[in-house]
Amino acid sequence: MKVDPKIINHVLMPKHEKLSDRQKQEILKTYNITEGQLPKIKIKDAGLMGLDVKRGDVIRITRKTRTAGTSYFYRVVTDV
Amino acid sequence: MADDYTAIHVHKKVQSITFQSFSPKMIKKIAVAKVVTPELYDKEGYPVDGGLMDIRLGVIDPGLNCKTCGSRLKECQGHFGYIELARPVIHINFVAHILAALRTTCRECGRLLLKQAKINKLLEELKQTEKEDGLDAKRAKIKAIITSARNTTSCPHCKTRQQKITLEKPTTFLENEKRVNPIEIRSRLEKIPDEDISLIGLESEFIRPEWMILTVMLIPPVTMRPSITLETGERSEDDLTHKLGDIVRINQRLFENINAGAPEIIVEDLWDLLQYHVTTFFDNAVAQLPPARHRSGQPLKTISERLKSKEGRIRHNLAGKRTNFSSRTVISPDPRIGMNEVGVPKIVAQKITIPETVTKWNMDYIKEFIERGAENYPGSNYIIRPDGKRKRITDETKEQLLEELQPGYVVERHLMDGDVAIFNRQPSLHKMSMMCHRVKVLPGRTFRINPAVCHPYNADFDGDEMNLHVPQTEEARAEAEILMEVQTQIISPRYGLSVIGCIQDAISGNYVLTKFIDLPRKEAAELLYSAGIDDFSKLGTKKILNGREIFSSILPEDLDFEGKAKDGTPVVIKKGKLVEGVIDDNAFGSEKALLFRRIHKKYGKDFTLKLMEQVSLLGIETLLKYGLSSGLSDIDMPKEATEKIEETLTKAKQATEDLIKQFRDGELEILPGRSMEETLELKIMEVLNKARNETGNIAQEYAKVSATTIMARSGARGGPLNMAQMAACVGQQAMRGKRIGKGYKGRTLSCFKEKDLSAEARGFVENSFKKGLTPAEFFFGSITGRDSLMDTALRTPKSGYLYRRLANAMQDLKVEYDGTIRDSAKKVVQFKYGEDGIDVSRSENGTINIKQIIQDVVEG
Ligand SMILES: [Mg+2]
Ligand SMILES: [Zn+2]
Ligand SMILES: [Zn+2]
Numbered sequence: 044m045k046v047d048p049k050i051i052n053h054v055l056m057p058k059h060e061k062l063s064d065r066q067k068q069e070i071l072k073t074y075n076i077t078e079g080q081l082p083k084i085k086i087k088d089a090g091l092m093g094l095d096v097k098r099g100d101v102i103r104i105t106r107k108t109r110t111a112g113t114s115y116f117y118r119v120v121t122d123v
Numbered sequence: 124m125a126d127d128y129t130a131i132h133v134h135k136k137v138q139s140i141t142f143q144s145f146s147p148k149m150i151k152k153i154a155v156a157k158v159v160t161p162e163l164y165d166k167e168g169y170p171v172d173g174g175l176m177d178i179r180l181g182v183i184d185p186g187l188n189c190k191t192c193g194s195r196l197k198e199c200q201g202h203f204g205y206i207e208l209a210r211p212v213i214h215i216n217f218v219a220h221i222l223a224a225l226r227t228t229c230r231e232c233g234r235l236l237l238k239q240a241k242i243n244k245l246l247e248e249l250k251q252t253e254k255e256d257g258l259d260a261k262r263a264k265i266k267a268i269i270t271s272a273r274n275t276t277s278c279p280h281c282k283t284r285q286q287k288i289t290l291e292k293p294t295t296f297l298e299n300e301k302r303v304n305p306i307e308i309r310s311r312l313e314k315i316p317d318e319d320i321s322l323i324g325l326e327s328e329f330i331r332p333e334w335m336i337l338t339v340m341l342i343p344p345v346t347m348r349p350s351i352t353l354e355t356g357e358r359s360e361d362d363l364t365h366k367l368g369d370i371v372r373i374n375q376r377l378f379e380n381i382n383a384g385a386p387e388i389i390v391e392d393l394w395d396l397l398q399y400h401v402t403t404f405f406d407n408a409v410a411q412l413p414p415a416r417h418r419s420g421q422p423l424k425t426i427s428e429r430l431k432s433k434e435g436r437i438r439h440n441l442a443g444k445r446t447n448f449s450s451r452t453v454i455s456p457d458p459r460i461g462m463n464e465v466g467v468p469k470i471v472a473q474k475i476t477i478p479e480t481v482t483k484w485n486m487d488y489i490k491e492f493i494e495r496g497a498e499n500y501p502g503s504n505y506i507i508r509p510d511g512k513r514k515r516i517t518d519e520t521k522e523q524l525l526e527e528l529q530p531g532y533v534v535e536r537h538l539m540d541g542d543v544a545i546f547n548r549q550p551s552l553h554k555m556s557m558m559c560h561r562v563k564v565l566p567g568r569t570f571r572i573n574p575a576v577c578h579p580y581n582a583d584f585d586g587d588e589m590n591l592h593v594p595q596t597e598e599a600r601a602e603a604e605i606l607m608e609v610q611t612q613i614i615s616p617r618y619g620l621s622v623i624g625c626i627q628d629a630i631s632g633n634y635v636l637t638k639f640i641d642l643p644r645k646e647a648a649e650l651l652y653s654a655g656i657d658d659f660s661k662l663g664t665k666k667i668l669n670g671r672e673i674f675s676s677i678l679p680e681d682l683d684f685e686g687k688a689k690d691g692t693p694v695v696i697k698k699g700k701l702v703e704g705v706i707d708d709n710a711f712g713s714e715k716a717l718l719f720r721r722i723h724k725k726y727g728k729d730f731t732l733k734l735m736e737q738v739s740l741l742g743i744e745t746l747l748k749y750g751l752s753s754g755l756s757d758i759d760m761p762k763e764a765t766e767k768i769e770e771t772l773t774k775a776k777q778a779t780e781d782l783i784k785q786f787r788d789g790e791l792e793i794l795p796g797r798s799m800e801e802t803l804e805l806k807i808m809e810v811l812n813k814a815r816n817e818t819g820n821i822a823q824e825y826a827k828v829s830a831t832t833i834m835a836r837s838g839a840r841g842g843p844l845n846m847a848q849m850a851a852c853v854g855q856q857a858m859r860g861k862r863i864g865k866g867y868k869g870r871t872l873s874c875f876k877e878k879d880l881s882a883e884a885r886g887f888v889e890n891s892f893k894k895g896l897t898p899a900e901f902f903f904g905s906i907t908g909r910d911s912l913m914d915t916a917l918r919t920p921k922s923g924y925l926y927r928r929l930a931n932a933m934q935d936l937k938v939e940y941d942g943t944i945r946d947s948a949k950k951v952v953q954f955k956y957g958e959d960g961i962d963v964s965r966s967e968n969g970t971i972n973i974k975q976i977i978q979d980v981v982e983g
Contacts, residue, residue, distance in 0.1 A: 074941065074943060074951065074954070075941070076949070076951060079950075080945075080948075080949055080950045080951055081950075081951060082950075082951060082952070106958065108958045108959055110957075110958075110959040110961060110969060110970055111955075111958055111959030111960070111961075114954075114955060114958040114959065115954065116953075116954060116958075117954065
């Protein structure tokens with residue numbers, strides 16, 4: 044599928060970014076969790092378009108909330 | 124051990140349960156009698172030996188002794204009997220298994236239709252699957268084995284060609300369209316070896332396939348099917364006994380015919396009849412069979428019907444447990460009882476009790492309860508001896524019980540003021556649907572609640588009923604008090620504001636007080652006193668006091684608050700004095716009361732509750748003294764206003780006509796994504812709604828101060844819409860979100876022309892309720908009424924189920940100590956609770972007012 048810039052640039056689409064391996068380890072350490080305990084995201088997810096991700100990568104999603112300004116959410120990429 | 128609730132002695136522990144089928148041998152072994160005759164009683168009315176009511180099967184008559192175990196009624200649980208069937212019959216509940224067994228095994232040698240090597244391999248695999256993946260996986264595997272075996276056409280063991288076996292429902296098996304009788308089926312099933320059975324899901328230890336064809340039948344004990352004696356002295360037998368009678372009778376006839384060497388056709392017919400009776404004995408709702416009926420025509424309730432459905436043994440008797448020490452009646456309001464109280468009728472209080480343990484210190488106190496007995500309130504109903512024996516307190520036993528009473532005894536005394544009780548209204552959708560209240564015993568037959576707690580229960584008094592539960596142990600009472608008492612539930616964890624708040628009179632009363640009333644000091648004190656306030660120190664020495672000053676005397680002295688009233692005007696409280704603004708819905712109502720939130724935060728739950736009660740009473744007392752009566756003249760409009768309203772409506776109607784003309788001429792500008800008709804409808808709706816709102820505004824503008832406007836403006840009841848409908852214009856009536864169009868062909872009513880799209884022909888009500896509706900308008904109004912009634916009736920169960928699924932999906936999520944939300948497997952669901960980490964129940968409307976916190980810290 045070709046990247047449709049319109050979808051990821053849509054105002055309602057929160058920012059998705061890939062974390063480096065070091066960042067990933069930090070996240071797992073801060074929350075004291077294993078990769079399997081992270082929420083998942085499908086590799087085919089529209090949010091990952093043009094991000095060059097593979098299975099096991101951790102994605103940081105930045106959302107805007109009414110009460111807290113910005114908040115971060117982490118998901119691990121799965122292929123099924 | 125009545126005195127020691129905590130001691131639980133475990134003698135034996137259930138490790139596993141096996142369900143299995145009876146073999147003919149086992150049936151004969153557990154049966155105590157062989158039933159041979161369909162007769163029930165002899166001429167003297169005594170049960171016949173070898174009949175269905177044989178006294179060896181248990182006793183149902185008082186005075187008789189069981190012939191098997193010797194015990195009397197209620198002690199003997201009954202014993203099974205059996206009948207020998209003249210010809211085997213199929214057990215309806217095993218038909219599917221029989222079919223599977225026949226199809227997967229050889230008709231000659233009885234072996235499973237798979238190669239020996241495969242059988243050995245599968246046996247091993249099944250064991251493995253059960254151990255590793257559990258029973259569900261094993262069942263799936265067995266299903267696959269059955270399909271593969273039944274598709275084999277010739278036996279791998281003896282090379283016999285297999286025939287196609289079909290089932291003609293309910294109980295006839297056909298092989299190549301030819302009937303196979305149960306005797307033949309049974310002999311085939313007998314041939315299947317034990318190992319092969321386990322591959323089609325049966326374990327020979329517990330069930331053999333031939334047991335699924337009945338040769339002997341178990342007769343349930345009479346205690347399971349007791350007869351009842353009617354007033355006429357006639358005996359009426361249970362449905363099961365009737366059915367068993369049929370079976371025994373036909374069985375006898377079949378025996379006789381076979382022995383007499385009757386023609387095969389007659390024997391076959393009787394055999395089929397026996398099959399029918401045995402089938403309906405187990406299940407009288409088999410799709411292909413006519414249900415067996417009483418002479419009256421009502422179907423018999425046999426085994427399956429006893430167990431099945433909501434009224435069956437499982438869901439009604441086993442899963443549907445009922446609670447003791449609970450009560451349910453209609454609720455009614457009482458603004459004079461506390462918000463954490465519940466008014467309990469005396470008759471309920473005398474029935475529901477609290478166990479009170481006797482000690483040497485309360486002995487005399489408790490004796491008084493026994494002396495008063497069950498009839499006089501507050502008395503007591505039962506005494507429980509330390510050995511657990513319960514004794515009812517009556518006039519006869521009273522003296523003796525008083526005598527024997529000593530520490531360690533428990534007395535069940537009547538419910539009294541101040542006892543804790545849990546009060547509940549269904550549907551219990553949130554935790555505030557069950558709150559702990561203090562009992563207040565009152566005359567009458569209804570539960571009384573303070574109107575302020577209607578909101579959390581979502582209760583009103585149009586006939587609502589509520590449940591009361593009285594905790595029986597000290598632990599339960601402590602839990603209820605600490606976790607569930609009304610004051611602990613004031614702030615909702617959903618939005619961080621109060622769910623409990625003043626309603627109706629309490630709101631409009633305070634509005635009237637703080638907006639209109641000036642009183643001499645003496646009268647002000649009187650008013651406060653009638654609302655239960657006896658501290659007048661804050662009233663000051665002024666001769667004439669205004670409402671705000673009177674109201675201020677219930678506020679704490681160090682309270683500061685700045686907020687907005689419902690109409691947007693500021694409300695200022697400085698040092699516990701209301702210096703500006705009015706008190707309305709926004710200050711003390713539920714769901715938006717910021718002033719309340721503030722007080723709760725600063726002074727705590729108990730103070731808030733007390734204050735809420737006082738505010739509520741003050742409002743009610745104000746109205747009691749100064750009145751708030753509404754009438755038709757409340758919504759009188761000056762001529763100028765009426766003219767303006769008429770003009771607006773005429774203009775709107777003209778605009779509608781113009782739109783319709785444009786539509787007819789095809790000149791209407793179409794909205795994107797809509798058809799011409801849809802565009803017209805949308806535009807007309809827009810014009811008419813705008814017109815109605817405008818007339819509403821006109822009505823508001825010209826309305827004089829009256830009870831109706833006071834109620835609307837204070838937020839006590841009604842709003843601009845109700846005002847507009849009464850004074851100016853009722854507006855467009857809608858069905859399914861559209862203008863009314865149904866009825867006759869192309870028109871709504873016969874008094875309109877076909878294809879008339881004008882406002883008045885499609886449900887626009889231009890009159891006000893006060894002016895009166897035309898017949899057509901009235902009819903349109905009824906359409907809306909019916910439509911909304913239907914809508915609620917259809918939506919409630921849908922949204923209820925939606926909520927249930929949501930609640931069940933989220934019930935195990937919890938906030939961990941690191942602030943993350945995790946499920947039971949410790950998988951992260953949210954990295955921060957609600958994405959902001961705020962505990963809503965400690966917030967103000969979902970946010971934290973940092974400015975206020977700083978100010979509080981700086982000042983004090
Ligand atoms: Mg109701
Ligand atoms: Zn017995
Ligand atoms: Zn064979």
